[in-house]
Amino acid sequence: MQRYFVPESSWSGDKVIVKGNDARHISRVMRMKPGDKVFCNHPDGRAALCMILTLRDTFIELLVEQWMEQSAEMPVHVTIAQAIPKGDKFELVLQKGTELGAGAFIPFQADRSVAVWDEKKIDKKQPRFDKIVKEASEQSHRNHVPAVEPPVSSTQLAELSKEYDIAAFAYEEEARSEVHHSFAKVLHETRPGMRMLICIGPEGGYSDREVELFKEAGMKPVRLGPRILRTETAALYALAGISYHLEELRC
Amino acid sequence: MQRYFVPESSWSGDKVIVKGNDARHISRVMRMKPGDKVFCNHPDGRAALCMILTLRDTFIELLVEQWMEQSAEMPVHVTIAQAIPKGDKFELVLQKGTELGAGAFIPFQADRSVAVWDEKKIDKKQPRFDKIVKEASEQSHRNHVPAVEPPVSSTQLAELSKEYDIAAFAYEEEARSEVHHSFAKVLHETRPGMRMLICIGPEGGYSDREVELFKEAGMKPVRLGPRILRTETAALYALAGISYHLEELRC
Numbered sequence: 001m002q003r004y005f006v007p008e009s010s011w012s013g014d015k016v017i018v019k020g021n022d023a024r025h026i027s028r029v030m031r032m033k034p035g036d037k038v039f040c041n042h043p044d045g046r047a048a049l050c051m052i053l054t055l056r057d058t059f060i061e062l063l064v065e066q067w068m069e070q071s072a073e074m075p076v077h078v079t080i081a082q083a084i085p086k087g088d089k090f091e092l093v094l095q096k097g098t099e100l101g102a103g104a105f106i107p108f109q110a111d112r113s114v115a116v117w118d119e120k121k122i123d124k125k126q127p128r129f130d131k132i133v134k135e136a137s138e139q140s141h142r143n144h145v146p147a148v149e150p151p152v153s154s155t156q157l158a159e160l161s162k163e164y165d166i167a168a169f170a171y172e173e174e175a176r177s178e179v180h181h182s183f184a185k186v187l188h189e190t191r192p193g194m195r196m197l198i199c200i201g202p203e204g205g206y207s208d209r210e211v212e213l214f215k216e217a218g219m220k221p222v223r224l225g226p227r228i229l230r231t232e233t234a235a236l237y238a239l240a241g242i243s244y245h246l247e248e249l250r251c
Numbered sequence: 252m253q254r255y256f257v258p259e260s261s262w263s264g265d266k267v268i269v270k271g272n273d274a275r276h277i278s279r280v281m282r283m284k285p286g287d288k289v290f291c292n293h294p295d296g297r298a299a300l301c302m303i304l305t306l307r308d309t310f311i312e313l314l315v316e317q318w319m320e321q322s323a324e325m326p327v328h329v330t331i332a333q334a335i336p337k338g339d340k341f342e343l344v345l346q347k348g349t350e351l352g353a354g355a356f357i358p359f360q361a362d363r364s365v366a367v368w369d370e371k372k373i374d375k376k377q378p379r380f381d382k383i384v385k386e387a388s389e390q391s392h393r394n395h396v397p398a399v400e401p402p403v404s405s406t407q408l409a410e411l412s413k414e415y416d417i418a419a420f421a422y423e424e425e426a427r428s429e430v431h432h433s434f435a436k437v438l439h440e441t442r443p444g445m446r447m448l449i450c451i452g453p454e455g456g457y458s459d460r461e462v463e464l465f466k467e468a469g470m471k472p473v474r475l476g477p478r479i480l481r482t483e484t485a486a487l488y489a490l491a492g493i494s495y496h497l498e499e500l501r502c
Contacts, residue, residue, distance in 0.1 A: 005433065029280065072478050099484050101476065140478040182256060184500040225352065225494040227323050227391040233350050233487075240491035241499070243476040248492070249435040249500075 001075070001192055002030060003039040003047070003247070014064040016040050016050055023060045026052070037065070039075075049192075072142050075192040075246050077103035079164070080235050081157055083110035083202035084117055089232040091132055094148065098136035100239035103195075104147040105133075108157045112204035117151050126150075154210045158217040161197050166190060169199035169214050170234050171206065171221040183222040183238075187245040196242070200234045252326070252443055253281060254290040254298070254498070265315040267291050267301055274311045277303070288316070290326075300443075323393050326443040326497050328354040330415070331486050332408055334361035334453035335368055340483040342383055345399065349387035351490035354446075355398040356384075359408045363455035368402050377401075405461045409468040412448050417441060420450035420465050421485050422457065422472040434473040434489075438496040447493070451485045 004026075010017045018026060018040070026032050032052055040050045040062065050062035082093050084107050094105060109117065117125070129148040137145045152160065161167035168186050190196065199219065206214075215221070224237045255277075261268045269277060269291070277283050283303055291301045291313065301313035319326075333344050335358050345356060360368065368376070380399040388396045403411065412418035419437050441447065450470065457465075466472070475488045 096481075096484050096487070099478060099480050100488065101478055140480065142478060182499060183495070223499065225491075225498050227350060227352055227393060227494075229350050229391065230347075233347050236347070236484075236487055237351065237491040237494070240476075240488040241495040243478075243488070244434070244492040244495050245500070247476050248433060248474065249496070 001037065001039055002026070003041060003249075005041045005043070008043050011042060015053075016048070016062045016064060018060040018062065019058060023056075023058045026060055027055055027057050038062070039068070040064075072140070073144055074101040074103065074243065076190050076242070077193075077195045078239065078242055079104040079106060079195070079197045080239070081106045081108055081160075081197060081199040082235055083108055083200060083231060084113040084115050084151065085202060085231050086114050089230075091129070093232050093235045094129055094132045094146075095136045096236050097239055098133045098142070098146050099140040100236060101142075101243050102146050102239055103144065104149060105129075106149040106157065106160070107151040108199075109151055109153050110202040111154060111207035111210055113202045114204070122150060154213060157199065158213045158219070161199070161214070161217050161219050163195075164197040165194040167197040167199070167217070167219040168222045169206075169219050170201065170224050170238065171211065171214075172223050172228070183224060183241060184245070186220055186222055187242060190246065198235075198238045198242075200231055200238070203231055252288065252290055253277070254292060254500075256292045256294070259294050262293060266304075267299070267313045267315060269311040269313065270309060274307075274309045277311055278306055278308050289313070290319070291315075323391070324395055325352040325354065325494065327441050327493070328444075328446045329490065329493055330355040330357060330446070330448045331490070332357045332359055332412075332448055332450040333486055334359055334451060334482060335364040335366050335402065336453060336482050337365050340481075342380070344483050344486045345380055345383045345397075346387045347487050348490055349384045349393070349397050350391040351487060352393075352494050353397050353490055354395065355400060356380075357400040357408065357411070358402040359450075360402055360404050361453040362405060362458035362461055364453045365455070373401060405464060408450065409464045409470070412450070412465070412468050412470050414446075415448040416445040418448040418450070418468070418470040419473045420457075420470045421452065421475050421489065422462065422465075423474050423479070434475060434492060435496070437471055437473055438493060441497065449486075449489045449493075451482055451489070454482055 004022045006016055034052050034055055036052050039047050041047045047068040048064045049066045051065050053061045053063050080097055080102050133146050224234055255273045257267055285303050285306055287303050290298050292298045298319045299315045300317045302316050304312045304314050331348055331353050384397050475485055
């Protein structure tokens with residue numbers, strides 16, 4: 001959904017006026033009609049879901065339908081499925097991913113994951129994971145502490161992916177093929193409130209079996225820029241890209 | 252500049268045909284004319300700067316003007332000016348920032364930087380910094396190893412910023428004001444080959460003096476999403492956002 005920053009003087013009760021370039025963008029570029037909805041951002045940092053009432057090229061009147069209370073939360077719920085990485089990289093993903101707005105994390109045991117997390121290891125790690133996401137949520141002034149789910153297998157992850165509105169996996173090789181799904185195209189399909197799953201492979205990449213599994217489950221292969229990213233960096237790119245697209249961009 | 256992914260079958264010698272939705276986007280949404288230029292991405296991963304020859308609503312013929320050789324390099328040269336942070340956070344910015352496509356790094360001694368890097372400290376740190384960016388460049392298959400410049404003061408940074416085509420500083424407070432510059436608006440102004448400076452403040456934020464200094468120098472305050480980010484995370488958000496906008500997005 002489009003988002004516009006509207007100066008203080010243009011807000012009056014539950015009415016908002018959008019003028020100038022933003023109005024032209026709504027009417028000419030987006031070709032919106034009365035009844036269509038956009039987000040309007042108030043200078044105080046809050047955002048409102050607004051419906052277009054009347055519309056001229058450079059003057060648009062909107063009605064505030066709903067104030068968005070959790071302005072520090074992403075408009076979509078993003079779950080990062082992170083292949084279990086080496087060392088303490090998962091902790092970096094948890095900390096930085098929480099700052100960047102992730103809604104939940106699912107570690108998964110990929111075929112090429114070097115580290116193996118058995119139940120005993122998880123029992124030891126879980127309290128530390130929970131502490132990291134809680135502290136990172138506070139640091140970034142979020143209202144929601146992301147869940148850190150227990151690890152699953154690749155097969156379980158493919159099955160789980162069907163419960164999401166949109167599921168994608170970072171896979172550069174596939175992204176170069178003709179029928180690739182650009183990350184931007186996937187993000188263009190999002191609507192507020194959707195649940196999204198982004199899967200990040202391990203250091204050694206996915207196995208052929210996993211790629212087939214994910215594709216059969218309907219997960220979309222996406223590219224996260226043209227450079228080769230470390231597994232933990234890919235998760236952060238994905239979240240920053242989603243935030244940029246849904247929270248900052250007015251194209 | 253707009254970028255379109257064009258299937259193999261639409262390339263013939265130095266001619267490219269863009270059809271369907273992408274053609275409609277070029278002709279109707281972007282309202283381009285013959286002589287205008289876009290990037291066309293070949294499925295093999297290379298990109299070409301192309302000029303529009305003839306143009307109909309759903310069929311556009313373009314001429315390949317130049318193949319972009321360094322496809323793993325950002326289309327703009329991004330320098331991250333990072334306020335000297337605590338501990339080894341600067342090393343994280345160097346490693347992840349290089350993966351994410353940064354062109355250069357300038358540490359700066361902000362008024363509220365807790366750590367102080369004197370000459371002796373720098374002499375000791377520099378070889379390690381150089382090693383980190385070199386290894387990260389190799390890891391991410393880049394052709395360019397970013398420079399790690401010697402530290403400067405805030406005042407020197409403001410002066411330096413005038414040498415860039417676009418200079419911005421991450422500053423949430425300002426970004427909430429009525430005359431804020433959205434990060435997306437700044438990125439819309441970029442053209443291939445431009446030099447861009449992005450300044451990231453220290454843990455405690457900028458001093459009032461620094462904010463004035465940067466604004467007077469023409470640097471644009473931008474917001475990097477609605478959540479409070481740690482200083483090292485902000486640099487990574489900025490780079491991922493730039494990559495997403497310039498390398499992945501077709502809006």
